[in-house]
Amino acid sequence: MELSILIVKSLIILVIFGITLLIATYSTYAERKVAAFLQDRPGPNRAGPFGLLQPIADAGKMFFKEEFIPRQASTWLFILGPCLAMITALMSSAVVPFGDTILVDGKEVMVQGIDVNIGLLYVFGVVSLGVYGIMIGGWASNNKFSLLGAIRAASQNISYELAMGLSIIAILMMSGSLSLRTIVEQQHGMNWNILYQPVGFILFLTCAFAECNRTPFDLPECETELIGGYHTEYSSMKLGFYLFAEYINMFISSAVISTLYFGGYNYPGMDWVRETLTGSLGAVAGHNVATLIGTIVFFGKTFFFIFFFMWVRWTLPRFRYDQLMNLGWKSMIPIAILNILLTGAGLLLNTKLMSWVMVVIIVLVVVVQGAVANKKRAQTQSYSKA
Amino acid sequence: MQLTNRARKTDKSPMTLAERLYIPAIAGGLGTTIKHFFRKKPTIQYPEQKREFSPVFRGLHVLKRDEQGRERCTACGLCAVACPAEAITMTGAERKKGEENLYREEKYAAVYEINMLRCIFCGLCEEACPKAAIFLQPDKVAPAFFERDEVIFGKDRLVEKMDDRASTGIEKYTGVKS
Numbered sequence: 001m002e003l004s005i006l007i008v009k010s011l012i013i014l015v016i017f018g019i020t021l022l023i024a025t026y027s028t029y030a031e032r033k034v035a036a037f038l039q040d041r042p043g044p045n046r047a048g049p050f051g052l053l054q055p056i057a058d059a060g061k062m063f064f065k066e067e068f069i070p071r072q073a074s075t076w077l078f079i080l081g082p083c084l085a086m087i088t089a090l091m092s093s094a095v096v097p098f099g100d101t102i103l104v105d106g107k108e109v110m111v112q113g114i115d116v117n118i119g120l121l122y123v124f125g126v127v128s129l130g131v132y133g134i135m136i137g138g139w140a141s142n143n144k145f146s147l148l149g150a151i152r153a154a155s156q157n158i159s160y161e162l163a164m165g166l167s168i169i170a171i172l173m174m175s176g177s178l179s180l181r182t183i184v185e186q187q188h189g190m191n192w193n194i195l196y197q198p199v200g201f202i203l204f205l206t207c208a209f210a211e212c213n214r215t216p217f218d219l220p221e222c223e224t225e226l227i228g229g230y231h232t233e234y235s236s237m238k239l240g241f242y243l244f245a246e247y248i249n250m251f252i253s254s255a256v257i258s259t260l261y262f263g264g265y266n267y268p269g270m271d272w273v274r275e276t277l278t279g280s281l282g283a284v285a286g287h288n289v290a291t292l293i294g295t296i297v298f299f300g301k302t303f304f305f306i307f308f309f310m311w312v313r314w315t316l317p318r319f320r321y322d323q324l325m326n327l328g329w330k331s332m333i334p335i336a337i338l339n340i341l342l343t344g345a346g347l348l349l350n351t352k353l354m355s356w357v358m359v360v361i362i363v364l365v366v367v368v369q370g371a372v373a374n375k376k377r378a379q380t381q382s383y384s385k386a
Numbered sequence: 387m388q389l390t391n392r393a394r395k396t397d398k399s400p401m402t403l404a405e406r407l408y409i410p411a412i413a414g415g416l417g418t419t420i421k422h423f424f425r426k427k428p429t430i431q432y433p434e435q436k437r438e439f440s441p442v443f444r445g446l447h448v449l450k451r452d453e454q455g456r457e458r459c460t461a462c463g464l465c466a467v468a469c470p471a472e473a474i475t476m477t478g479a480e481r482k483k484g485e486e487n488l489y490r491e492e493k494y495a496a497v498y499e500i501n502m503l504r505c506i507f508c509g510l511c512e513e514a515c516p517k518a519a520i521f522l523q524p525d526k527v528a529p530a531f532f533e534r535d536e537v538i539f540g541k542d543r544l545v546e547k548m549d550d551r552a553s554t555g556i557e558k559y560t561g562v563k564s
Contacts, residue, residue, distance in 0.1 A: 366404040
């Protein structure tokens with residue numbers, strides 16, 4: 001590898017690392033702002049213009065708090081927990097393709113940390129390691145509530161990882177590759193996977209909520225039942241790391257969702273934009289600017305999903321634990337398997353739209369059953385009136 | 387017996403598929419919350435922007451002086467009797483020769499104290515006063531205090547200043563300046 005390529009590549013990796021941290025930082029701000037707006041409040045607006053310095057103030061507060069380690073806790077594991085959560089959260093952004101290629105010295109450099117041919121598996125592996133951070137932290141605290149939270153986190157993550165993996169398999173069957181870049185490139189020209197995998201998308205989205213421990217699946221840290229869940233005993237920046245890891249996970253999930261289902265950096269009319277730009281700015285500059293636009297589009301999609309995470313958080317109440325397990329094992333996994341079968345049948349029949357059969361059937365059943373139920377309810381009401 | 391016609395029979399029929407899918411209900415909920423996102427926020431940005439007090443707001447007490455600057459209070463004790471929280475104490479004293487410009491009547495309050503921790507700002511003292519001496523100002527809030535000994539307000543803090551006459555709030559209704 002040439003030196004200039006190496007420099008550009010390491011710059012890209014550093015920038016991705018920095019952007020991930022920055023977005024996670026400002027997700028905390030966005031969360032508070034979104035929460036406030038959904039509740040008819042203006043939200044934080046005292047630190048800096050529009051409260052933009054609020055995350056820095058929060059971090060400063062975190063650093064100056066007492067660093068407390070319980071006497072009965074297993075000290076090293078207690079420290080290891082948040083570190084693991086943070087490391088695993090940061091690692092997964094390496095394979096996400098943030099954009100197309102840029103031309104440096106006549107060579108194409110990908111706007112991506114590393115393009116491994118098992119990118120999706122890598123994300124899955126790293127994300128499932130994330131539960132170790134929670135598990136170790138919860139266990140090492142030597143506190144019943146923390147342990148309960150940790151156990152909940154572990155069982156929930158395992159349950160939903162199954163459904164998540166199964167919902168992805170349908171996509172893999174269509175793309176024939178595990179590389180995230182290949183999957184994105186195949187969605188070029190409005191061939192977005194959401195159009196072919198509506199059921200898979202809903203399953204994946206739900207599982208992403210569960211994997212990030214976000215409401216309505218935030219049972220590991222529910223305050224009403226478990227005080228603070230796995231981070232009950234944590235204080236100072238160790239607690240900050242846990243919370244921060246959650247926001248990084250949210251960003252990564254949003255990025256993966258937009259990569260897998262919403263075409264990543266693809267947008268309608270991107271070929272035309274590229275041609276006009278290379279025509280007016282020259283081959284190199286035009287190509288690079290077109291890539292930049294694609295990256296901006298990608299971040300737009302990602303930010304929408306981050307917003308969606310927050311929107312859902314302030315809309316839905318938390319699941320009960322048995323409801324969570326029922327949903328995971330008895331609904332999501334069977335539906336995901338059915339989706340795989342349908343997609344496979346569709347591939348044999350040379351159509352990508354087979355998943356819609358399930359949607360159509362479900363909608364039909366819903367409409368018919370709803371009509372019948374309404375009629376019954378009307379009848380019983382007229383009986384009770386008479 | 388039925389008191390209202392709002393009672394509904396509980397519907398315990400099994401959920402339909404639409405209800406078990408959660409998705410229609412979730413979409414509805416998301417619609418409700420996003421409507422609030424764009425609503426006007428009723429928040430008042432407090433230190434910069436203050437809510438207007440009601441004209442009958444009962445704030446910090448003031449012991450009024452008359453037009454010539456003499457204290458009106460005669461230490462009759464009716465306010466202390468009227469006070470449901472027993473927050474007011476006073477000691478009366480006789481006016482000496484040469485103090486006619488200080489006190490309006492022959493008797494005056496040498497000590498007049500209101501315990502601000504006890505006071506409930508009901509305004510009964512104001513109503514009981516026959517001399518129109520004590521008022522709850524409509525434009526001034528009782529200040530916060532941090533020490534126990536700041537809680538009892540004596541005459542030094544209650545009697546209005548000669549150069550800064552307090553508002554009683556009644557001029558809004560009568561047009562007469564008190």
